[in-house]
Amino acid sequence: MPRFPYDERDLAKFREVQQLAYHCAEQVAAWIEPGVTERQATAELRRCLVRAGVQDFFHVPFAWFGDRTAFRHFHTPLQFFAGSRVLAEGMPYVLDCAPVVDGYTADIGYGGKVGDNPVWDLLAKDLRTYRDLILREVRARKPLAEVYAAVDAQLAVHGYDNRHQVYPGRVIGHQVTRNTARGPAGVNLFGFGVRTLQTLGRELVKERLEGRSPLWAGGRASRHAPTPGLWAVEPHIGFRDVGIKFEELLVVTDEDAYWLDDDLPHVRRWDLQEATA
Amino acid sequence: MTGRSNGTHGTDAPRRRTVDSGGLALAVYEQGDPARPTVLLVHGYPDDHSVWDDVAADLAADHHVVRYDTRGSGASGVPATREDYRLELLGQDLYAVADAVSPDRPVHVVAHDWGSVQAWEAVTAPGSYRRIASYTTMSGPCLDHMGHWIRHRLRRPTPRHLAQLLRQGAHSWYIALFQLPVLAPAAWKLGLARLWPRVLRDLEAVRPRPGHPQATLARDAVHGIELYRANMRPRVRAPRERHTEVPVQLITLQRDHYVADFLSEGLERWAPRLTRRTLDATHWSALLEKGTTVAAMVREFTARDHGAVRREPSAAGELAVVTGGGSGIGRATALAFADRGTRVVVCDRDLPAAQRTAELCELSGVKAAAYRVDVSDGAAVDAFAQQVAADHGVPDVVVNNAGIGHSGTFLQTTEEEWRRVLDVNLWGVIHGCRAFGQLMVERGTGGHIVNLASAAAYLPAKQLAAYATSKSAVFMLSDCLRAELAPHRIGVSTICPGIVHTNITRTTTFSGLDEAALAAKQAKVSKLYARRGFPPEKVAAEILRAVRTRKPVVPVTFEAKAARLLGRLSPALLRKAARINAG
Numbered sequence: 101m102p103r104f105p106y107d108e109r110d111l112a113k114f115r116e117v118q119q120l121a122y123h124c125a126e127q128v129a130a131w132i133e134p135g136v137t138e139r140q141a142t143a144e145l146r147r148c149l150v151r152a153g154v155q156d157f158f159h160v161p162f163a164w165f166g167d168r169t170a171f172r173h174f175h176t177p178l179q180f181f182a183g184s185r186v187l188a189e190g191m192p193y194v195l196d197c198a199p200v201v202d203g204y205t206a207d208i209g210y211g212g213k214v215g216d217n218p219v220w221d222l223l224a225k226d227l228r229t230y231r232d233l234i235l236r237e238v239r240a241r242k243p244l245a246e247v248y249a250a251v252d253a254q255l256a257v258h259g260y261d262n263r264h265q266v267y268p269g270r271v272i273g274h275q276v277t278r279n280t281a282r283g284p285a286g287v288n289l290f291g292f293g294v295r296t297l298q299t300l301g302r303e304l305v306k307e308r309l310e311g312r313s314p315l316w317a318g319g320r321a322s323r324h325a326p327t328p329g330l331w332a333v334e335p336h337i338g339f340r341d342v343g344i345k346f347e348e349l350l351v352v353t354d355e356d357a358y359w360l361d362d363d364l365p366h367v368r369r370w371d372l373q374e375a376t377a
Numbered sequence: 378m379t380g381r382s383n384g385t386h387g388t389d390a391p392r393r394r395t396v397d398s399g400g401l402a403l404a405v406y407e408q409g410d411p412a413r414p415t416v417l418l419v420h421g422y423p424d425d426h427s428v429w430d431d432v433a434a435d436l437a438a439d440h441h442v443v444r445y446d447t448r449g450s451g452a453s454g455v456p457a458t459r460e461d462y463r464l465e466l467l468g469q470d471l472y473a474v475a476d477a478v479s480p481d482r483p484v485h486v487v488a489h490d491w492g493s494v495q496a497w498e499a500v501t502a503p504g505s506y507r508r509i510a511s512y513t514t515m516s517g518p519c520l521d522h523m524g525h526w527i528r529h530r531l532r533r534p535t536p537r538h539l540a541q542l543l544r545q546g547a548h549s550w551y552i553a554l555f556q557l558p559v560l561a562p563a564a565w566k567l568g569l570a571r572l573w574p575r576v577l578r579d580l581e582a583v584r585p586r587p588g589h590p591q592a593t594l595a596r597d598a599v600h601g602i603e604l605y606r607a608n609m610r611p612r613v614r615a616p617r618e619r620h621t622e623v624p625v626q627l628i629t630l631q632r633d634h635y636v637a638d639f640l641s642e643g644l645e646r647w648a649p650r651l652t653r654r655t656l657d658a659t660h661w662s663a664l665l666e667k668g669t670t671v672a673a674m675v676r677e678f679t680a681r682d683h684g685a686v687r688r689e690p691s692a693a694g695e696l697a698v699v700t701g702g703g704s705g706i707g708r709a710t711a712l713a714f715a716d717r718g719t720r721v722v723v724c725d726r727d728l729p730a731a732q733r734t735a736e737l738c739e740l741s742g743v744k745a746a747a748y749r750v751d752v753s754d755g756a757a758v759d760a761f762a763q764q765v766a767a768d769h770g771v772p773d774v775v776v777n778n779a780g781i782g783h784s785g786t787f788l789q790t791t792e793e794e795w796r797r798v799l800d801v802n803l804w805g806v807i808h809g810c811r812a813f814g815q816l817m818v819e820r821g822t823g824g825h826i827v828n829l830a831s832a833a834a835y836l837p838a839k840q841l842a843a844y845a846t847s848k849s850a851v852f853m854l855s856d857c858l859r860a861e862l863a864p865h866r867i868g869v870s871t872i873c874p875g876i877v878h879t880n881i882t883r884t885t886t887f888s889g890l891d892e893a894a895l896a897a898k899q900a901k902v903s904k905l906y907a908r909r910g911f912p913p914e915k916v917a918a919e920i921l922r923a924v925r926t927r928k929p930v931v932p933v934t935f936e937a938k939a940a941r942l943l944g945r946l947s948p949a950l951l952r953k954a955a956r957i958n959a960g
């Protein structure tokens with residue numbers, strides 16, 4: 101196993117980019133209203149991030165509205181890209197963006213709704229279970245494929261479906277490294293930044309040789325203990341036509357693991373709910 | 378109160394008024410407190426408003442009840458031409474009355490026979506939900522829906538479809554007669570009107586009563602023929618797409634001589650918020666003999682908070698009970714019922730799992746409840762049935778789903794293992810059918826029982842000796858029970874799934890394996906089932922369809938259907954295949 105490669109300064113930088121990303125998502129969430137299309141939402145998200153000083157993206161910003169939050173009827177990866185779906189009263193939405201600043205990457209997911217949606221409310225409350233479960237399992241140094249299976253088992257208990265299996269490679273997460281590639285910033289291919297593809301390609305090869313994968317899924321390639329480093333983890337859960345997720349960085353050190361930051365919108369929402377319950 | 382009221386219910390004699398609808402005067406009769414929710418009753422052919430006397434008297438206790446004589450009948454004006462009997466105008470009449478008697482609040486419409494055909498016109502008009510809060514329909518389809526129904530069957534002339542067409546055709550002989558120019562009016566004038574009470578008594582099981590039929594029968598009947606002539610052909614030939622968001626309650630009259638029940642197959646396509654009820658009555662005895670029962674069904678439906686159907690759980694409406702509802706097929710079935718607006722009670726050995734199912738059901742805006750019950754315990758199931766009846770009412774549908782898997786050859790399987798499998802899979806179903814079947818029979822308004830068997834019920838496999846035995850017993854039990862309950866209008870469906878991806882493989886036991894080997898075997902079989910990938914939701918959809926269409930035996934999944942076919946073509950082949958070691 102490689103040693104944990106980051107110092108406190110690096111972690112502070114990662115935390116800063118993640119805060120910035122969530123901050124922009126919250127601003128777009130405050131701006132969004134019925135009548136807005138997915139494309140308008142991603143454009144707004146991109147504008148907000150660039151204004152905040154972001155030069156490159158790990159992947160282009162995404163926005164999904166309505167039943168697209170649960171990836172219903174997705175058959176090709178092209179369907180992930182923001183489209184012309186119009187937000188309506190009662191609809192859930194998910195924003196996903198991955199800004200890079202000085203090579204430090206964040207990859208975040210933000211779930212919201214406009215108006216009333218009791219299904220979303222329950223999903224949003226239950227999402228906490230997955231954040232706690234994943235951390236517990238990773239701390240116990242369980243193989244990543246087993247953690248994936250534990251998430252599936254919890255989904256079965258809740259009566260939800262696994263929606264991260266719709267992502268390319270069925271991944272629930274992927275490793276994030278400091279992006280040092282020198283390809284053109286701000287240019288992207290198939291929705292991923294060119295620098296991302298360079299870095300990801302290099303990592304895939306390197307890790308493959310070690311019998312590990314920088315992609316975290318349920319299959320054979322993930323039958324290894326979590327590699328020390330940073331993992332962007334994105335459990336995406338759904339019920340009927342509503343989907344929700346969070347995505348944030350999990351720090352896996354040589355002995356321990358913790359979520360990079362607890363001061364995030366969904367965690368604050370859970371804390372508030374628990375305090376008022 | 379009895380089924381025979383004097384039509385005015387105490388002091389509350391109907392208040393007469395006249396409402397103008399496009400220049401035609403409609404005679405309107407009001408009863409009850411106008412501050413209460415308004416129900417608008419629309420009569421059929423050849424009746425007038427008085428056919429509703431019993432229903433109206435009962436509902437007037439807690440409703441503002443409004444009736445009117447439809448154009449051309451009773452005390453209402455008679456249109457001059459056939460054109461003036463067009464459905465568009467009949468629909469406008471309904472809105473004119475609704476606007477006059479309840480200008481601020483939408484009304485609940487209840488209609489019978491031709492009244493129902495007219496009301497469909499109003500209910501399927503765009504924006505109808507603003508003026509119509511709910512619609513209860515008896516024995517009168519939307520003519521456009523009927524047009525689509527016929528076309529669909531002509532386009533796909535399967536034997537079943539052809540039989541349906543022929544049967545509905547045979548029910549509709551009088552429509553053809555009504556197209557004849559002289560004969561039909563002459564029949565009414567020359568004595569059919571006088572004979573009418575006897576027709577009702579002998580064919581419709583309606584006891585003669587004073588004040589009915591109305592004095593104007595002969596005249597009304599002749600005018601009403603125009604309803605058929607003006608509308609039947611154009612609508613059935615060129616049906617329009619008529620949808621509605623209004624909640625619809627369809628009461629199927631089981632001994633209706635004029636409208637076949639399968640005419641409503643697929644009605645959900647047009648009226649997605651549909652509730653189906655059945656009543657053991659003829660076309661006219663529903664109103665003239667069972668008025669209070671109809672009133673109770675209407676009352677129950679108007680009391681539902683339709684406006685908030687997706688918000689506040691409703692405590693009224695159809696009720697389904699699902700055993701073993703904490704997981705797999707049971708949970709998916711409970712959710713499918715809830716999604717359709719049916720209240721759900723689930724029970725399971727595993728209470729938290731059942732409670733979770735109930736929580737998910739309530740997301741659909743229905744009331745749901747969960748109980749801990751071990752179905753192999755007869756006394757516990759009896760107590761459960763009593764509890765359900767007391768807390769929620771007698772269920773309309775019971776799904777005996779709880780079951781366990783076990784693998785082992787006949788000789789490998791221990792006595793205790795045999796007992797456990799039979800206790801849950803067979804005795805569980807027996808207890809469920811007994812306890813709830815009894816309640817349903819006593820209630821007397823029909824219902825449906827669904828028993829989960831399996832493809833193993835007819836597909837012998839040496840590795841599944843106990844399991845297959847238990848399931849084939851359930852299969853036979855259901856066949857016998859179906860025959861017994863048929864006169865009570867309680868249907869029985871046997872569901873036979875093949876390989877379905879649920880938790881069952883994780884709890885299936887295997888004879889003669891130690892714990893480690895058992896876990897490995899469970900994991901292996903679970904993987905196989907996961908790879909087959911047939912979701913329990915699809916079984917649930919089949920179960921709902923079986924209830925709707927009263928289908929007796931329903932194999933689900935390709936392998937289950939293939940095995941059933943093969944078993945008929947060549948039972949010997951299946952017997953040979955049983956030797957394959959499939960465990």
Ligand SMILES: NC(=O)c1ccc[n+]([C@@H]2O[C@H](COP(=O)([O-])OP(=O)(O)OC[C@H]3O[C@@H](n4cnc5c(N)ncnc54)[C@H](O)[C@@H]3O)[C@@H](O)[C@H]2O)c1
Pocket residue numbers: 700701702703704705706707724725726727730750751752753778779780781782801805829830831832873874875876877878879880881882884913
């Ligand atoms: N899954 C399949 O491939 C398959 C195939 C054919 C038939 N079936 C039948 O379908 C039914 C449902 O099976 P499933 O696949 O959903 O299984 P499952 O294991 O996912 O669910 C069964 C549920 O029944 C409950 N249960 C078990 N024993 C009980 C008891 N004694 N009292 C109360 N609850 C009890 C369990 O706790 C569980 O919640 C069973 O009767 C099964 O035999 C399943």
